[in-house]
Amino acid sequence: MSTETMASDSLELKPGLAGFFDDWSSDQRAFKGVPWGKAMMWIFLVSDTFIFGCFLASYMTVRMSTLEPWPSPSEVFALSFGGAPIPLILIAIMTFVLITSSGTMALAVNYGYRKNKWVTFWLLFVTALLGATFVGMQVFEWSKLIFEEGVRPWGNPMGAAQFGSVFFMVTGFHGFHVSIGVIFLFIFSYKVAKGHLDDQTPGWFTKRGGNYEEIEILGLYWHFVDLVWVFIFAFFYLW
Amino acid sequence: MEHIAHDETSFVRPAEVGEMELYHAKTWLGKYVFSQDAKTIAIQYAATAIAIGMVALVLSWFMRLQLAWPNTFTFIDPAYYLQAVTMHGMIMVVYLLTALFLGGFGNYLIPLMVGARDMVFPWLNMISFWVYFTAVLLLAASFFVGGGSTGAGWTLYPPQAILPGTPGSEAGILLMLASLAVFIIGFTMGGLNYVVTILQARTRGMTLMRMPLTVWGIFVATVLALFAFPALFVSAIMMSLDVLLGTSFFMPAIMTMGSEAEHVGGNPLLFQHLFWFFGHPEVYIVALPAFGIVSDLISIHARKNIFGYRMMVWAIVIIGALSFVVWAHHMYVSGMNPYFGFFFATTTLIIAVPTALKVYNWVLTLWQGNIHLTIPMLFSIAFLLFFINGGMTGLFLGNATVSMPLSDTLFVVAHFHMVMAVAPVMVVCGAIYHWYPKITGRWYHEGMARFHFWVTFVGSYLVFLPMHYLGIMGVPRRYFEITGTTFLPDSAQNVNASITIAALVVGVAQIVFLYNLIVSAFNGKKAPGNPWNATSLEWQTETTPPGHGNFGKELPCVYRWAYDYSVPGVEDDFIPQNVPPRNAQAEGAQ
Numbered sequence: 005m006s007t008e009t010m011a012s013d014s015l016e017l018k019p020g021l022a023g024f025f026d027d028w029s030s031d032q033r034a035f036k037g038v039p040w041g042k043a044m045m046w047i048f049l050v051s052d053t054f055i056f057g058c059f060l061a062s063y064m065t066v067r068m069s070t071l072e073p074w075p076s077p078s079e080v081f082a083l084s085f086g087g088a089p090i091p092l093i094l095i096a097i098m099t100f101v102l103i104t105s106s107g108t109m110a111l112a113v114n115y116g117y118r119k120n121k122w123v124t125f126w127l128l129f130v131t132a133l134l135g136a137t138f139v140g141m142q143v144f145e146w147s148k149l150i151f152e153e154g155v156r157p158w159g160n161p162m163g164a165a166q167f168g169s170v171f172f173m174v175t176g177f178h179g180f181h182v183s184i185g186v187i188f189l190f191i192f193s194y195k196v197a198k199g200h201l202d203d204q205t206p207g208w209f210t211k212r213g214g215n216y217e218e219i220e221i222l223g224l225y226w227h228f229v230d231l232v233w234v235f236i237f238a239f240f241y242l243w
Numbered sequence: 244m245e246h247i248a249h250d251e252t253s254f255v256r257p258a259e260v261g262e263m264e265l266y267h268a269k270t271w272l273g274k275y276v277f278s279q280d281a282k283t284i285a286i287q288y289a290a291t292a293i294a295i296g297m298v299a300l301v302l303s304w305f306m307r308l309q310l311a312w313p314n315t316f317t318f319i320d321p322a323y324y325l326q327a328v329t330m331h332g333m334i335m336v337v338y339l340l341t342a343l344f345l346g347g348f349g350n351y352l353i354p355l356m357v358g359a360r361d362m363v364f365p366w367l368n369m370i371s372f373w374v375y376f377t378a379v380l381l382l383a384a385s386f387f388v389g390g391g392s393t394g395a396g397w398t399l400y401p402p403q404a405i406l407p408g409t410p411g412s413e414a415g416i417l418l419m420l421a422s423l424a425v426f427i428i429g430f431t432m433g434g435l436n437y438v439v440t441i442l443q444a445r446t447r448g449m450t451l452m453r454m455p456l457t458v459w460g461i462f463v464a465t466v467l468a469l470f471a472f473p474a475l476f477v478s479a480i481m482m483s484l485d486v487l488l489g490t491s492f493f494m495p496a497i498m499t500m501g502s503e504a505e506h507v508g509g510n511p512l513l514f515q516h517l518f519w520f521f522g523h524p525e526v527y528i529v530a531l532p533a534f535g536i537v538s539d540l541i542s543i544h545a546r547k548n549i550f551g552y553r554m555m556v557w558a559i560v561i562i563g564a565l566s567f568v569v570w571a572h573h574m575y576v577s578g579m580n581p582y583f584g585f586f587f588a589t590t591t592l593i594i595a596v597p598t599a600l601k602v603y604n605w606v607l608t609l610w611q612g613n614i615h616l617t618i619p620m621l622f623s624i625a626f627l628l629f630f631i632n633g634g635m636t637g638l639f640l641g642n643a644t645v646s647m648p649l650s651d652t653l654f655v656v657a658h659f660h661m662v663m664a665v666a667p668v669m670v671v672c673g674a675i676y677h678w679y680p681k682i683t684g685r686w687y688h689e690g691m692a693r694f695h696f697w698v699t700f701v702g703s704y705l706v707f708l709p710m711h712y713l714g715i716m717g718v719p720r721r722y723f724e725i726t727g728t729t730f731l732p733d734s735a736q737n738v739n740a741s742i743t744i745a746a747l748v749v750g751v752a753q754i755v756f757l758y759n760l761i762v763s764a765f766n767g768k769k770a771p772g773n774p775w776n777a778t779s780l781e782w783q784t785e786t787t788p789p790g791h792g793n794f795g796k797e798l799p800c801v802y803r804w805a806y807d808y809s810v811p812g813v814e815d816d817f818i819p820q821n822v823p824p825r826n827a828q829a830e831g832a833q
Contacts, residue, residue, distance in 0.1 A: 032258070044436075051473060158491070168490075169491065
């Protein structure tokens with residue numbers, strides 16, 4: 005489609021900024037060459053950004069307005085190895101795992117567009133496993149906080165009750181996002197392995213033909229979830 | 244029409260993508276219940292929204308009955324009154340107007356007006372409706388649970404929203420929050436569809452600046468909704484956790500019923516900020532589609548191009564952007580920093596500029612137009628009158644210092660009903676009458692429609708105009724009963740009674756409206772495909788009502804904007820958007 009030129013002189017773009025705006029507001033598509041699903045995912049992610057933005061703003065507000073002292077994250081989230089507590093060690097590993105999964109996801113998108121079925125499958129599968137590992141470590145972290153430290157959504161022995169409330173709410177909401185992503189990563193590794201994307205097999209619900217663009221769309225979501233984690237990491241563990 | 248000598252396609256680019264795959268349902272269930280056709284989904288949305296809206300209308304009768312003749316109707320106790328106030332507000336704003344404008348008109352008009360076969364994700368669109376339907380069921384369920392629906396006021400301010408003593412603090416508030424969260428999920432599915440369809444699925448030649456203003460209004464409103472609803476979603480989750488798990492996001496340490504509540508250290512003001520960060524854009528989510536639709540109605544029924552099309556588009560965009568930085572003007576009396584008040588008063592008044600610009604342009608479109616006093620035109624003029632009135636009182640409430648004494652009086656009620664309740668409802672009615680021949684293929688009963696218009700128009704004015712005076716006198720809103728006050732003359736009660744009588748009459752007139760819509764759909768006169776001689780694409784379909792896929796074998800090509808009315812030198816007083824220019828020199832407008 006990009007090789008096609010416009011049919012007449014009257015449709016040629018003006019040079020410079022005017023041409024830019026004309027192109028952007030031209031007919032059929034505002035974003036040339038962007039498939040519908042990809043445009044949808046981008047807009048959804050902006051909307052989702054507002055959700056996480058509101059969560060983080062609320063977190064900062066309650067943290068500042070509570071009168072009780074805020075528990076120190078470097079003590080609460082420390083793990084002991086060989087007797088000495090190492091601050092944030094679990095979080096460091098979790099972050100490493102998630103960022104690595106972003107790398108494998110990016111490779112999967114690349115190999116998907118090359119229609120390299122089996123490499124794509126393995127990369128997606130590894131991404132899914134890394135994501136599942138992240139969720140597993142989060143479960144470990146939560147259970148340690150709940151059962152060993154006595155942190156509850158409504159209170160904790162270390163200080164402000166809101167510490168547990170926002171922590172469980174925001175990391176839970178993020179973990180939910182990761183879990184959804186993991187489910188879809190497994191679904192798409194299955195679809196890739198079965199050749200649904202090569203054969204354009206109709207989707208289970210939408211009845212539309214499969215396409216390797218879907219891997220990129222899934223990748224957008226996955227990178228977004230990673231990016232959100234970076235902010236959660238900074239605001240919850242480093243502040 | 245004379246023979247077209249040149250190659251038409253030289254005026255539009257070739258198609259960039261192939262035809263979209265349409266899903267053709269084979270079963271009755273797939274065609275009419277779980278339909279993936281945007282037009283069917285639109286009617287489902289509209290019917291559900293109007294049905295729950297009628298419940299809210301009846302609730303307003305109960306409020307008015309109590310206010311007019313206190314303690315005459317024994318089934319209305321204070322708790323019941325507060326519940327009626329709350330549910331009336333929430334249903335009307337979110338479940339009726341938002342759903343009707345975006346889910347109803349958005350679904351029906353966007354694909355037809357931009358020349359698409361359907362929404363880009365028909366399956367998601369279908370799910371969107373059923374999620375919305377679930378939200379409505381959850382909301383309706385709260386009428387029947389123990390303790391009844393919530394009576395916290397539609398703003399649901401904590402701490403009182405969830406403390407014992409407030410009606411519905413047992414289960415009603417939770418059902419309300421759950422319903423809102425589900426609504427937002429469903430809306431997001433639909434909203435993504437509307438935005439992507441408008442951005443990426445227009446037909447050949449349909450540039451952004453050739454789209455009818457209806458599409459622009461719905462588009463910007465949907466973008467606002469996608470960015471504003473998250474704040475409500477987050478606050479609904481946090482308040483649910485406060486109720487369910489005993490967290491203290493919004494709950495400070497507080498004495499309730501003589502004992503200390505278990506909450507400590509929360510921030511009630513946070514909820515207000517989150518709520519109004521959603522709540523103010525919400526006003527424009529309702530208003531912008533109304534602005535867009537009314538622009539088209541005025542232009543079509545005055546046989547004149549809309550005055551200042553580009554200005555109108557940019558005004559919509561600027562209003563949309565500004566609506567995100569005015570939210571705290573709802574919170575002048577909340578005790579926030581006075582400098583914030585100054586900031587938000589300033590931004591609020593700035594928003595009056597693009598809004599006034601739109602009003603001038605509507606009036607200038609009517610100026611020396613060939614005005615046909617059809618039903619849609621009558622409703623459009625009524626919209627202008629209500630909107631100008633409501634906009635004027637907005638100046639009082641936008642200024643922090645003037646607003647404070649008027650806070651929580653009936654003046655506020657009168658203002659927002661004028662500007663964002665009655666005005667958009669006028670557009671809803673006008674738009675339904677306008678597109679009715681296209682949607683059903685039949686005419687409504689003209690006499691009943693005129694009766695409906697005059698009773699609704701005059702009646703609504705009789706309801707809300709006197710309310711301004713009551714508000715300035717200091718009559719507070721949301722009060723069950725005002726007795727034994729010295730500052731109110733007895734005549735205030737007479738005004739209240741007259742308002743109630745008008746409200747009851749207006750309500751009954753809506754039954755005529757619905758009767759007309761339903762009966763005419765089967766018994767009305769057959770309508771032609773383009774009865775109003777309108778230019779936009781939905782009137783140029785092969786069949787009326789449009790079939791699955793909207794257009795015939797080929798999608799229409801667009802050669803001009805949607806406002807070629809009374810073009811000099813052209814025999815007909817309109818040129819449809821898909822009529823090619825007669826020759827390369829006289830390309831016509833746009």
